[in-house]
Amino acid sequence: SMGMSGDFEVGIEEGATLVRVGSALFEGLADLSLN
Structure with missing residues (x-):
């Protein structure tokens, strides 16, 4: 097992x-919730 997507x-x-x-799958969701 490993941690963050950037370390795959x-x-x-x-x-x-x-x-x-x-994080690779959900990276843009924070921006979407602000709209």
Whole structure:
């Protein structure tokens, strides 16, 4: 397992078998809620 979406390449290189991509999927939602 690894942490943030921005670190996925390092996580894969280090042998992570679970990748969490929450920030990659939800990056723009904060902006949408302000409209």
